[in-house]
Amino acid sequence: MELKDKLEILSDAAKYDASCSSSGSNRNNKQGGIGNAHYSGICHSFTSDGRCVSLLKILLTNSCIYDCKYCINRKSNDVKRAMFTPEEIANITINFYRRNYIEGLFLSSAIIKSPNYTMELLYQTLYLLRTKYKFNGYIHVKAIPGSDENLIKKVGALADRISTNVELPSNESLKLLAPDKKEDKIKNTMSTIKSIRSKSIVPAGQTTQLIIGATKDSDYSIMKLSENLYNDSKLKRVYYSAYVPVNKDNVLPMIKEVPLKRENRLYQADWLLRYYNFKVDDILTQESPNFNLLLDPKADYALKHINLYPVEVNTASYNTLLKVPGIGVTSAKRIISSRRFTKINFDILKKLGVVLKRAKYFITCDGKYYASSSLFNKSYIQKLLEEPKDIKKVSYKQLNLFEE
Amino acid sequence: MNNKVYIYDGTIEGLFTVVYKCMVEKTIPLNVIKDIYKPSLFEEYINVDTDYDLSNKIFKSIPKRMGDLTLYNVYNAFLVNKNDKEINIVNYLINGYKYGKNINRIKDIDSVIKVQKYSNMVRREAHKLKGFVRFEDFNNILYSKLSPEHDVLELLVPHFKNRLSNETWIIEDIKRKKAVFYKNNEYKLISTINLNLDRFKSNDKEYKDLWKSFIKSVTINERKNLRCQMNFMPKKYWKYMTEMEDNNE
Numbered sequence: 001m002e003l004k005d006k007l008e009i010l011s012d013a014a015k016y017d018a019s020c021s022s023s024g025s026n027r028n029n030k031q032g033g034i035g036n037a038h039y040s041g042i043c044h045s046f047t048s049d050g051r052c053v054s055l056l057k058i059l060l061t062n063s064c065i066y067d068c069k070y071c072i073n074r075k076s077n078d079v080k081r082a083m084f085t086p087e088e089i090a091n092i093t094i095n096f097y098r099r100n101y102i103e104g105l106f107l108s109s110a111i112i113k114s115p116n117y118t119m120e121l122l123y124q125t126l127y128l129l130r131t132k133y134k135f136n137g138y139i140h141v142k143a144i145p146g147s148d149e150n151l152i153k154k155v156g157a158l159a160d161r162i163s164t165n166v167e168l169p170s171n172e173s174l175k176l177l178a179p180d181k182k183e184d185k186i187k188n189t190m191s192t193i194k195s196i197r198s199k200s201i202v203p204a205g206q207t208t209q210l211i212i213g214a215t216k217d218s219d220y221s222i223m224k225l226s227e228n229l230y231n232d233s234k235l236k237r238v239y240y241s242a243y244v245p246v247n248k249d250n251v252l253p254m255i256k257e258v259p260l261k262r263e264n265r266l267y268q269a270d271w272l273l274r275y276y277n278f279k280v281d282d283i284l285t286q287e288s289p290n291f292n293l294l295l296d297p298k299a300d301y302a303l304k305h306i307n308l309y310p311v312e313v314n315t316a317s318y319n320t321l322l323k324v325p326g327i328g329v330t331s332a333k334r335i336i337s338s339r340r341f342t343k344i345n346f347d348i349l350k351k352l353g354v355v356l357k358r359a360k361y362f363i364t365c366d367g368k369y370y371a372s373s374s375l376f377n378k379s380y381i382q383k384l385l386e387e388p389k390d391i392k393k394v395s396y397k398q399l400n401l402f403e404e
Numbered sequence: 405m406n407n408k409v410y411i412y413d414g415t416i417e418g419l420f421t422v423v424y425k426c427m428v429e430k431t432i433p434l435n436v437i438k439d440i441y442k443p444s445l446f447e448e449y450i451n452v453d454t455d456y457d458l459s460n461k462i463f464k465s466i467p468k469r470m471g472d473l474t475l476y477n478v479y480n481a482f483l484v485n486k487n488d489k490e491i492n493i494v495n496y497l498i499n500g501y502k503y504g505k506n507i508n509r510i511k512d513i514d515s516v517i518k519v520q521k522y523s524n525m526v527r528r529e530a531h532k533l534k535g536f537v538r539f540e541d542f543n544n545i546l547y548s549k550l551s552p553e554h555d556v557l558e559l560l561v562p563h564f565k566n567r568l569s570n571e572t573w574i575i576e577d578i579k580r581k582k583a584v585f586y587k588n589n590e591y592k593l594i595s596t597i598n599l600n601l602d603r604f605k606s607n608d609k610e611y612k613d614l615w616k617s618f619i620k621s622v623t624i625n626e627r628k629n630l631r632c633q634m635n636f637m638p639k640k641y642w643k644y645m646t647e648m649e650d651n652n653e
């Protein structure tokens with residue numbers, strides 16, 4: 001089989017993974033080597049679906065001994081199979097990197113023969129890249145759940161980031177859709193990675209991915225899981241990947257549309273957890289466990305707590321400012337530092353980067369409400385902030401992934 | 405405000421000399437320009453000869469008096485493709501001498517906002533291009549063409565110098581007719597007016613094709629969103645990007 005055909009098959013099989021972040025690692029090139037890991041992450045291209053291409057994202061192989069229902073590579077599927085040799089992967093990586101096509105490698109694999117056998121091949125690939133080719137660029141590897149702790153550690157010592165997928169938000173879902181995978185095995189792999197995480201080994205930390213919309217799990221339980229992963233497992237990022245139906249199976253939901261909007265909401269809420277000091281319970285409850293698809297989670301929060309608004313920008317605390325729709329982390333900081341010098345009015349707010357179109361309903365400037373105060377009315381504001389139903393009309397900047 | 409228009413030589417040293425003059429004479433110029441386009445009777449034109457000692461004084465005092473960020477902003481904004489950059493940089497610095505390290509927090513002076521904005525525009529383009537540069541391999545020389553909006557070529561050098569330190573590479577700015585040559589830890593900036601670098605163009609077909617097919621196969625067709633794509637990767641950069649070659653008219 002030609003290299004090109006392999007690349008087509010094994011990149012196609014890897015693409016449903018939502019992770020495109022390569023940031024968080026800052027490693028300098030060594031003498032005589034090639035590459036470094038740039039701290040803020042660089043997008044080298046964007047696909048026509050608007051996603052950042054930063055890494056050569058491929059599978060070592062798509063031949064699998066398992067049969068997860070939602071997965072295109074499951075053994076019962078009749079798809080073309082291919083497998084790279086470690087040397088082939090190293091060679092493509094280096095040659096893409098030299099031409100500045102990519103920032104590094106994102107290597108994952110289906111499970112061939114056994115978890116350990118697969119993990120050993122991943123190790124050989126990294127070993128070649130780091131030693132023979134002296135490659136110092138970014139490498140992210142997916143650890144194979146169920147492989148030996150020692151192997152995971154060896155791979156971890158060569159990678160910038162190593163992760164393992166939770167993939168399904170609950171144990172029940174896992175049993176139903178991925179009968180060969182065991183939650184405890186995934187947990188074990190995760191804790192091995194957590195235990196080896198230090199500055200020098202696996203500098204960029206662990207990430208994971210959840211598939212959204214293949215099971216009945218609510219947004220509330222998904223976000224709760226993320227909150228735990230951030231707090232307890234010290235994960236660096238959780239990625240949400242809208243389920244794209246690739247197989248027909250009676251345990252899988254029939255969906256007409258890929259739940260992109262929902263994916264977008266989860267990212268927004270995730271952002272609120274990590275940078276805006278929100279808790280899941282602020283945004284969702286067991287009684288209304290799913291996101292409002294017409295309002296972003298922050299606007300939704302503000303409208304539900306409308307009695308806390310409007311807030312005075314000249315006196316409100318940093319945390320309060322963060323909870324105003326249209327005010328972000330950067331603009332909140334700028335408000336705090338600017339108001340030491342001047343009273344802040346609406347003009348200045350604009351210059352500080354506040355999105356007045358949204359913020360104006362929730363703030364006062366020096367006691368003044370932007371519109372006439374008779375318009376401070378929940379249902380009126382709600383109407384104005386609701387988004388059109390079709391996601392393509394909303395210019396959703398890709399989740400702010402690259403801004404901070 | 406008065407009617408003085410300063411004419412400088414287009415270098416940053418020249419512009420710093422203008423700043424020095426303004427500070428000593430306590431004037432705020434009407435404009436600072438490189439050439440006279442339409443002379444007018446109401447303006448007084450003053451030629452400023454670049455003085456390296458004076459400009460060096462300004463250069464040293466900026467970080468001391470106004471902080472490193474200010475110098476960084478000035479350097480970046482000077483590379484912007486806008487014809488009012490000079491007057492805004494001069495006004496920004498004049499205000500800087502007055503307000504010191506607080507200068508970057510003052511949001512009601514136009515030139516402060518403008519210079520910060522220009523600096524960001526330049527920085528952003530340079531960051532984008534770190535990703536969008538595409539090299540072609542020609543007998544082990546890596547060659548790349550660009551046509552950036554702003555004059556960011558030199559801002560890219562440290563990045564690639566660090567990353568491709570053992571390679572020999574060339575990045576050419578087609579618009580401004582200049583190029584960077586890098587080899588053995590050293591780089592040179594040269595004018596390409598009389599050079600035809602096209603001979604470094606190779607077809608480099610094997611890896612180009614692999615890359616194109618990679619991009620094709622990682623696209624999820626169910627999620628097509630061209631507007632989103634162009635938002636992140638404006639069309640003006642497509643011309644020299646391998647994977648977009650077939651999308652150009």
Ligand code: SF4
Pocket residue numbers: 064065066067068071072073074075109110111178
């Ligand atoms: S183990 Fe991974 S590759 Fe194999 S079927 Fe399950 S999800 Fe797919």
